[in-house]
Amino acid sequence: MDEQKVLSIKGLLDDTPEEYLSHKEKYENSIRKSVLFYKTLHSTEDENMSVDEKTKLNFRNIVTSAIFKDNSPFMLHNSMFIPTIMGQGTDEQREYWMKRAKNMEIIGTYAQTELGHGTFIRGLETQATYDPDTEEFVLHSPVLSSYKWWPGGLAHTANYCIVMARLYIKGKSHGIHPFMVQIRDEETHMPLPGIKLGEIGAKLGFNTVNNGFLGFENHRISRDRMLMKNAQVLKDGTFVAGSNSKLTYGTMVYVRVLIVSNMANMLAKAVTIALRYSAIRRQSQPKPDEPEPQILDYVTQQHKLFIAIASSHAFYMNAMWLWEIYYSVSLQLASGKLDNLPELHALACCLKPLSTIDATAMIEKCRLACGGHGYMLSANLAQTYGLATAAYTYEGENTVLLLQAARSLVKAWVGHVKGRPLKGTMAYLAGDSTVKAWDGSIDGIIQSFKVVAIRKISSVVKILQDYEKSGLSPEDAWNKASVFLTAASEAHGRAVLLSVYKSEMDKRAAVLSPPLRKVLLQLVDLYVTYWALEKVGDMLLYASITDKDVDELQRRYIELLAAIRPNAVGLVDAFDFRDEILNSTLGAYDGRAYERLMEEAMKSPLNAEPVNQTFHKYLKPFMRGKL
Template identity: 45%
Template sequence: MAGTVNPDLRKERESSSFDPDKITNFLYGGPEIVKRKRELESLALNDPDYDHEDLNFMSNEQQYETQLKKGILMTKKVQKLNLTDAMDILFYRSAVSSDATAFGLHVSMFMPTLHGQATQEQKDKWLKLAENYVILGTYAQTEMGHGTFLRGLETTATYDPQTQEFVINTPTITAYKWWPGQLGKTTNYCVLMAQLYIHGKSHGPHPFMVQIRSLQDHKPLPGVTIGDIGPKFGYNSVDNGFLAFNNVRIPRENMLMKYSKVEPDGTYVKPPSTKLAYGTMVLIRANIVLNSGRALAKAVTIATRYSCVRRQSEMKPGQPEPQVLDYVTQQYKLFPYLAAAYAFWLTGQTMMSVYMTSSSQISKGDISVLPELHALSAGLKALSSWVANVGMEECRLACGGHGYSHASGLPRHYANMTPGATYEGENTVMMLQTARYLMKSYNQSLQGEKLAGSVAYLSGVQPVPAAGRTRNMLDLGALCDAFRHRAARLVHEAAMQLRNERQAGKDQPDAWNAASVDLVKAAMAHSQYFVVKNFAERLTDSRLDSSISAVLTRLCQLHALHGLVTNSGDFLEDGYLTGADIRQARRHINALMAKLRPDAVALVDAFDFPDGILNSILGRYDGNVYQHLLEWAKASPLNKTDVHQSYHKYLKPFLEANRAKL
């Protein structure tokens, strides 16, 4: 980050009210972790072996090959460096490639599923092979015709007690496994989710360990049809694949049997809870919340820095063009998403902490935490990925024309983030799963039962304050109260809507469908309340000094107030807030943006993304945008020669023929 820094950016950093390193320490968990993070990132980014080529100038096939080569090299180096801590590996991997890595699903889903769903004997058989990359795996769940609805999966695993084998089949074209990352060309094993059939009876989807390619020549095994699904909106360095089976037999021991079991004679042993099989999904969803915060943070970093470097139009006749970030409309585009990035970053950390604690309880046989964990991870996954998608696109638009170029980094970051709204559970369905838990909890509260922590507030809808009551709309306690009241009221109203539909003669499924818009709204309000409350609670950390506490409090206030104003109808409907409260909230947003303006660059610097991870000309730390934009453009393969070969092939004959006609 040394060298000449753009004077506008230098001035921004000099005028900041706090030391960004202090917030960096807060975001990552302390100075020692940050020091370690920077060491590992520097090690990766400055390693000449990696050839950090620009993927934007490559075909899909070239991108795949480049990332595979890089992934293998990275895996060897991780082993050579003896990196065993999960955080260390994450820091190093993200610096080697900010795009998807070659063995992403192997590490993030295949091995965690073996850890979570396999018996000790099965772990002894496969985990060491997986950890040492003797076998490479992916997680094959989604099908061409079914994704989020797991019970609808069509791939079958039929038990044959005569041979003590499962026979795997793809009965229809819609049963083809579709989308698993690294399936197309890379992996030789998969954890396969398939409908378990015993003696003609279905027992629902279960995980199976299935070899799909030869370990000698990598060819598909007999009965296995496999390939790549082709170019996508993003992640084009990843070989997402399709997979089908025709009477492929696997031993009985290949069903992952930590919870469910099939005895040699075909006796089925039920799991203590059907949700235990989805432990990997909960972990992935918790990760998506954290990744949504990080992805949004990258986009805001790029747009904020560029908005300080870019000068545009005249605000006052005859005066120099102002920095784009001086326009309040630009601040209103970016600062709420800056606040949201912090909110989801902190929420993601909380979710991972909750997951670890819950996993510990589950491993001891206590599965009582599963329903709450499932509902919380589903709602927060949906909310965070939705907001990140919208926010990243807003950041791209805020960069004007240059935001459209891959040089900005924004199209690639955005395209790689958009699947988050669909994978590991389509967002509307996720919100409805959260709503199902909310309805159950609400009904329990009516029976006087004690509710789990995240839904304890449903035990009573607070009475609406008396008309005319004045409140301080900057008070975080009052803002949390408002979001809690809104969530409780919307859950109550969704429950009443559901009851009314039943009383009108509809059966439960039809009543649920009729009330689904209200149910999604209630789940959204519940998730937003959790995020606002979590942000406010994290600010009570005694290790935060006054300068850090002050600026983070402004961000928390902005996040809450922006959510309140955006959804003002929800707060006004029952008179909990008044028109005067909303007007006051709007004025506070303007005042907060003015206070945050001098700290904006320092706040994005605190995310601590080195240029090699940010991969953006517009978001460079030194702010030297224009000269590097030109250098980047000159590197385009079309500029290797002054005259492209297609001129001689197509254009020259066309022009000469036209001239001959004159």
């Protein structure tokens, strides 16, 4: 992959830091760069990157972060518009639209969320009413809450979008379906008649993504604009249902799977910055006659950072494993086999939330670990946090997804108690949940996490059943138990994350050199030990750990931090981020953080002149009592 070629293109990297631009300038700059970047990336992609789709996505995603601190307005075109055409279009529709979308003859986005509803897709209010006389759908936004709200690129960039709307035929609703809608004229880029468009305003992050709103006033589109791979509307208005209405949600499952690897990347970036800075920063003097130590030598600092390295590895291994499952389920779906879709959905609903919860918390910890300088935007930790925390909400709010996963876990457990077999990643629920002697081994601890999950699931099912027996409706019982339902999903997700990280690393261990194997397995050990201590309450409650075992675990954790310390810088260097990609005054390879901080400070527009005009206008008269 010719990364050098991508980065050497003149004009891709900003001379003036983005934060000094106005909102409008930021957008205009990001469009200019998106076009340049797209052209560069495209040729790179064709020449070198056809081997493997996931590596390609990963590469593009990493390089994108060098060019766009706050992401590109083309983001949704690549991550959701194209995948939805692929996943929801008929062969004919795919052939027509993919050609145009891939060549960037059209730019699209994915417009699902509305002002009134994001989570509850079945509550969406945008209407698509079929008119059999003209063989058209009439798109309409009946109330303010039905306006589309959030889609990236929707405001001023996209000229097409996939709109998720409620289908009506002869007064009857047939659920939510995807429609390909042209929203702007291809020549003038003016919004088409019956279409109201705009930008939703400044946000915590994503400020160059051009998130927009969209309303329809009886806007007509032809029948062939409904993406009809699953459900169809025939010319006469006959509705032909798909084999499973949830196939319409396919793009979301795809992106949830991708988010796990995206979190691995973001965390790797943040910890590279914080760790390199910790190696050059010196502070305090614990021993009177010795120089100030590197802050990385404080064990509390190692505690903040090393888990982020291990977590990035854990997410990456889990992401690749989940991608394989996604890929094989997609092949099965293509041949009409739906059996493994619920398992995939449940897994994505566990791993997307856990990876975004952990990554968000650990990126913020990396920022805090850099003290005052971590607060500078030029450190690029605040923006990284802004992007990561968005993923807590988008593509399914985390609590909501954990509750979806709980739905599958409860169903599986109830079935298991009735004697139905458990399969896939839930098969362990049928295992032994009795307390075993604690041996402190990695496998033993992972087994304890499985026991915790079994016990939490069985306990919350009992709570649900008791509430129902006492006369509560299933919905009210569910809501009452929901705090512990999400805890059960988290426990299952933790068991999956830990065991997949361990087993995927074991698979690779044989091909690694002994020294490398040793270090990478230390990270696995650190990850497992860290989480055993984080969840020590669960361990004490559900596994047979004693206070003496906890003591040993704590000592082991301290020793692991010490063992990893000599390789810590090497481990983040091994993530292999170029300085341009880190985009950080604190994290550059050469360690010249203070020089860079000063160079960046000098780029502040306020430093362009020694005296600011406000002195003469306000300060001086004010100080002389003349204002």
